[in-house]
Amino acid sequence: MSRIKGGVMTKKRHRKVLKRAKGFMNSRNVKFRTAANAVMKALYWSYRDRKAKKRDMRRLWITRINIACRKHGISYNSFICGLKKANISLNRKILADMAVLDQEAFGNLVKQVSSSN
Numbered sequence: 182m183s184r185i186k187g188g189v190m191t192k193k194r195h196r197k198v199l200k201r202a203k204g205f206m207n208s209r210n211v212k213f214r215t216a217a218n219a220v221m222k223a224l225y226w227s228y229r230d231r232k233a234k235k236r237d238m239r240r241l242w243i244t245r246i247n248i249a250c251r252k253h254g255i256s257y258n259s260f261i262c263g264l265k266k267a268n269i270s271l272n273r274k275i276l277a278d279m280a281v282l283d284q285e286a287f288g289n290l291v292k293q294v295s296s297s298n
Contacts, residue, residue, distance in 0.1 A: 198213060201220045241277070242276070243273060243277075246277055249280035263294030263295065
């Protein structure tokens with residue numbers, strides 16, 4: 182039986198890893214072994230940070246809503262509770278945008294929540 186060498190597939194696999202490592206610094210984009218480690222770490226971090234990004238954005242929205250609520254003399258907690266009691270279903274992203282971009286509408290919303298309590 183003839184011998185089968187794996188050079189073609191090895192080269193293909195190496196090329197695929199090195200292509201993903203494009204833009205990395207020093208030997209991390211040239212040498213396969215360091216590039217493979219760097220790519221694996223990068224993929225791990227990107228997966229982890231996609232989850233963390235959602236948490237960070239929600240934290241930012243809550244902070245913005247809280248600041249806007251305090252300007253109108255109401256706490257964040259009572260504002261959110263008032264929204265639920267008044268059956269107003271706006272998510273925190275929209276509320277944060279209103280707090281920053283359309284302060285008049287947000288003020289009207291706070292008055293509506295305050296009057297329902």
